[in-house]
Amino acid sequence: MRWLLVKDLQILRRSKLLVGLLVVYPIAIALLIGVALSRGPDKPKVAFLNQVPIGQTTTNIGGRDVDFAAYADQFFDAIDPLRVKTRAEAVEAVESGDALAGLIIPADTVERLNGGLGQAEVEVLYNGDALKQSFVESTIEAELARANATLSRTIGEVAVEDLRILTEGGQITTPLGRQSLLGLERSRDLLDETLARLPADAPEREGLEQVLRFAEQALIGLEFATPALRAVSEPIQVRATVLSGSRTPLDAFAVALAVAVSLLFIAVLLASGVLALEREEQAFGRLVRGLVSRSALLAEKVVLAAACSGLAALAMLCGIGAFTGVDWSRFPLWLVALAAAALGCSALGVAVGALAREVRAASLLGLLIALPLAFLALVPSGAVAGGVYDAISVLNAIFPFKPTLRALDAAVNDADPGVFAPAAHLLGLTVAYGILARVALRRF
Amino acid sequence: MTKRFGERVALRDVSFSVAEGELLAVSGPNGAGKTTLLSILAGILRPDAGELSRPPGEIGWVPQQPAVYSKLTVRENLKLFARLEKVADPDAVVARMLEQTGLTDRADDELGTLSGGNRQRVNIAVGLLADPPVLLLDEPSSSLDPRQRERLWEFVDALAREHRTSVIFTTHNVAEAERWADRVLVLADGEVLFTGAPQALHGDADASGVDFETAFVAFLRAQGH
Numbered sequence: 001m002r003w004l005l006v007k008d009l010q011i012l013r014r015s016k017l018l019v020g021l022l023v024v025y026p027i028a029i030a031l032l033i034g035v036a037l038s039r040g041p042d043k044p045k046v047a048f049l050n051q052v053p054i055g056q057t058t059t060n061i062g063g064r065d066v067d068f069a070a071y072a073d074q075f076f077d078a079i080d081p082l083r084v085k086t087r088a089e090a091v092e093a094v095e096s097g098d099a100l101a102g103l104i105i106p107a108d109t110v111e112r113l114n115g116g117l118g119q120a121e122v123e124v125l126y127n128g129d130a131l132k133q134s135f136v137e138s139t140i141e142a143e144l145a146r147a148n149a150t151l152s153r154t155i156g157e158v159a160v161e162d163l164r165i166l167t168e169g170g171q172i173t174t175p176l177g178r179q180s181l182l183g184l185e186r187s188r189d190l191l192d193e194t195l196a197r198l199p200a201d202a203p204e205r206e207g208l209e210q211v212l213r214f215a216e217q218a219l220i221g222l223e224f225a226t227p228a229l230r231a232v233s234e235p236i237q238v239r240a241t242v243l244s245g246s247r248t249p250l251d252a253f254a255v256a257l258a259v260a261v262s263l264l265f266i267a268v269l270l271a272s273g274v275l276a277l278e279r280e281e282q283a284f285g286r287l288v289r290g291l292v293s294r295s296a297l298l299a300e301k302v303v304l305a306a307a308c309s310g311l312a313a314l315a316m317l318c319g320i321g322a323f324t325g326v327d328w329s330r331f332p333l334w335l336v337a338l339a340a341a342a343l344g345c346s347a348l349g350v351a352v353g354a355l356a357r358e359v360r361a362a363s364l365l366g367l368l369i370a371l372p373l374a375f376l377a378l379v380p381s382g383a384v385a386g387g388v389y390d391a392i393s394v395l396n397a398i399f400p401f402k403p404t405l406r407a408l409d410a411a412v413n414d415a416d417p418g419v420f421a422p423a424a425h426l427l428g429l430t431v432a433y434g435i436l437a438r439v440a441l442r443r444f
Numbered sequence: 445m446t447k448r449f450g451e452r453v454a455l456r457d458v459s460f461s462v463a464e465g466e467l468l469a470v471s472g473p474n475g476a477g478k479t480t481l482l483s484i485l486a487g488i489l490r491p492d493a494g495e496l497s498r499p500p501g502e503i504g505w506v507p508q509q510p511a512v513y514s515k516l517t518v519r520e521n522l523k524l525f526a527r528l529e530k531v532a533d534p535d536a537v538v539a540r541m542l543e544q545t546g547l548t549d550r551a552d553d554e555l556g557t558l559s560g561g562n563r564q565r566v567n568i569a570v571g572l573l574a575d576p577p578v579l580l581l582d583e584p585s586s587s588l589d590p591r592q593r594e595r596l597w598e599f600v601d602a603l604a605r606e607h608r609t610s611v612i613f614t615t616h617n618v619a620e621a622e623r624w625a626d627r628v629l630v631l632a633d634g635e636v637l638f639t640g641a642p643q644a645l646h647g648d649a650d651a652s653g654v655d656f657e658t659a660f661v662a663f664l665r666a667q668g669h
Contacts, residue, residue, distance in 0.1 A: 003527045004528075006524075007516065010515070010516060011513060011515040014515045014554070015515065281513050281514065282507060282510065283513060285486075285488045285507065286505065286507065286511040286525075287528070288488075289486055289487040289500050289505065290499075290500045290501045291528040291529065292528065
């Protein structure tokens with residue numbers, strides 16, 4: 001088997017295009033994915049017009065200063081602002097395509113918020129292209145919703161504080177300045193004391209008793225007001241529980257996916273090609289008539305393709321890891337996952353090569369099998385009918401791509417259920433496809 | 445030996461022997477079973493009945509199409525098969541084979557750059573690496589020009605006469621069979637029609653006085669093929 005390996009490596013070395021692809025491809029893909037993941041998505045360009053006069057962006061809500069310029073800064077984190085001076089410029093920028101949208105803050109925005117003159121209104125312009133509009137619309141609406149929520153929370157907190165002062169007494173800020181408020185509790189206590197000192201038939205007693213009852217009723221009523229105000233500012237809270245499925249963030253999963261796809265294609269195409277080549281070169285009969293057993297020949301092809309695809313995948317992973325935050329301490333697990341995946345995919349490759357018997361047919365068959373497998377493995381359970389998903393699950397179980405993806409996700413991103421279960425699955429598939437290839441070689 | 449492929453009987457009760465140093469030509473029309481016979485002798489196919497007196501490891505095989513790797517050089521091809529044959533000194537054997545086949549000056553050329561004739565020489569060289577006592581050649585001269593054919597047969601003849609290698613070769617070229625073979629075995633529809641010296645075929649065909657090819661065709665016709 002050793003000499004067959006040497007022979008195949010010599011042939012590969014002289015197939016410059018193939019070797020170039022095996023070396024350059026993982027590096028190129030690693031660079032592309034690494035750069036893509038290390039930079040966030042481009043921010044949409046938005047024409048921005050702020051008509052609020054300078055120095056008038058701050059308002060005082062219940063003694064707390066709120067600067068609306070801070071909201072603009074937060075908004076600029078999500079967009080690429082194109083500052084304009086007039087509404088006409090904003091319209092022109094959007095119509096010409098220089099900006100995906102326009103956002104106009106009218107001059108009376110802060111005034112309306114200050115004076116309780118109803119809602120403040122901002123104007124948003126879109127260019128009408130549905131695809132672009134939906135993208136920037138989502139961004140703008142999300143940021144406005146965030147600003148609204150923050151403002152509501154601020155107003156709610158101020159109102160809650162005012163209620164507390166109303167109830168317990170204290171200093172309160174009004175348009176006339178700081179005032180000392182007695183508070184309903186202290187008022188009730190004072191009224192109690194005063195009524196206790198008054199004779200039973202005092203004419204002031206009835207009036208004072210009414211005021212005392214009012215204070216007590218107000219205190220009872222305001223006990224419910226505080227939680228109600230808090231609920232208004234954030235009426236619905238979300239408590240998320242992940243019952244099952246991957247918790248891997250999407251960009252980290254993309255790393256495992258890219259490596260898995262590359263490994264699958266390299267292993268299947270290489271293994272099927274080098275086996276079919278033996279027949280095309282007419283050498284198969286010469287080899288198996290007593291020099292090498294069919295099983296040894298298959299094993300050699302699996303080992304060769306597994307080594308090449310595993311090394312290429314490792315190079316990819318290291319390349320992507322240079323750009324992104326992979327956990328390098330998990331390197332030994334990477335090796336386990338890559339080894340098992342490379343063996344499983346290579347075994348599928350030799351089965352394809354044994355069935356196809358020609359290099360071109362083997363390459364085509366390898367592509368036809370590998371591409372749909374990769375897609376099917378990514379179909380989530382809720383996306384298709386139950387029976388269809390069951391069929392997809394069966395296919396995912398009998399082909400090596402899904403366990404490869406699971407093994408790599410576990411090795412790189414510490415995803416459940418860990419590396420060893422999918423690795424064992426892959427080793428089982430290696431044996432199964434090896435047997436299939438061995439049977440197919442009878443008519444090779 | 446008998447060999448069936450499904451319902452079709454490719455070889456039916458074929459029996460023969462080859463002496464040490466003898467050249468045996470196996471001839472016959474297309475589909476007679478010549479390549480099947482050689483494949484069984486080489487160990488690539490198993491007969492459904494019958495047995496061979498020698499194992500495949502003692503039989504060198506030169507298939508009709510060169511069974512060598514076009515991306516490897518001549519030397520690399522010979523070295524690979526010498527190692528797989530487990531010869532004692534692969535480098536020495538390779539050097540000897542390059543010398544014997546006249547390929548020393550092309551030793552480091554990739555096989556894909558060689559002519560058909562030179563590729564066939566490498567093909568034959570691979571079959572001789574293990575110095576087998578029996579050599580099978582399947583249509584060895586079909587891709588050679590006349591000069592190369594002459595050189596090939598001189599080489600094969602020397603193998604038989606000097607090295608006492610038994611050589612069994614298939615051929616459509618009955619003139620070659622007549623000129624080089626000690627005996628001719630004629631197959632048709634999987635059956636042996638004739639075994640004997642080429643000259644004896646003339647008598648069997650009642651075709652004395654004509655060339656061997658005419659006698660051969662007459663013989664086949666007389667046998668109903």
